[in-house]
Amino acid sequence: TDEVQVVLTANESRSLTRAGPVNPGSYESYLRGMFHVELFTPEDMQLAVQHFEAALELDPRNALAYWGLNRVCRFKLQAGLVRPRDAEPECRAHLLKALAIDNSRAEVHLGLALGFLNYDYDWEATEAAFDRVFEINPNYAEARMFYAHFLSMVKRGEEGTEQMRIARELDPLNSFMRGLDAVQMSLTGSH
Numbered sequence: 001t002d003e004v005q006v007v008l009t010a011n012e013s014r015s016l017t018r019a020g021p022v023n024p025g026s027y028e029s030y031l032r033g034m035f036h037v038e039l040f041t042p043e044d045m046q047l048a049v050q051h052f053e054a055a056l057e058l059d060p061r062n063a064l065a066y067w068g069l070n071r072v073c074r075f076k077l078q079a080g081l082v083r084p085r086d087a088e089p090e091c092r093a094h095l096l097k098a099l100a101i102d103n104s105r106a107e108v109h110l111g112l113a114l115g116f117l118n119y120d121y122d123w124e125a126t127e128a129a130f131d132r133v134f135e136i137n138p139n140y141a142e143a144r145m146f147y148a149h150f151l152s153m154v155k156r157g158e159e160g161t162e163q164m165r166i167a168r169e170l171d172p173l174n175s176f177m178r179g180l181d182a183v184q185m186s187l188t189g190s191h
Helices: 010-018 024-037 042-058 062-078 084-101 106-120 124-138 140-155 158-169 176-190
Strands: none
Touching: 024 042, 042 062, 042 158, 062 084, 062 106, 084 106, 106 124, 106 140, 124 140, 140 158, 140 176, 158 176
């Protein structure tokens, strides 16, 4: 940071000083898992699980690998491959393990927000989890996208449209975001 004269916020400085050692093999397995989970096919979901489990074998304290398992679980729910009442405890268990390891991951708090939103229907808890996500990482495009969707669901469409604009600005080439942007426009009548 000294070389390029970057000024860090207090939160960024705390985050960097808390960062522990990273097992490169575990992190690579996590990244491979994320590649497969984003392809959103049943076969890729299985491959993603294998990679996340391999990441945890190499480093049982890899919070992101637990979050990845949660993501697979949520995608299986979304795709109708498992019943919500059967899968929700498993999905939540992965998040709780991730939180116990590292409470400073925006991804994990996004997982909580989506669980509160889609399975608990607890708007206050959803909002609080999103607040925590943006406190940790205000530039998390995917979280902004899901927050936009939440805001529209609770009849705060103009705020949702603004959040979607921010998300598009942060990650303009994300095809999933473009799809949810279309949903956002249909919910709010914006163009």
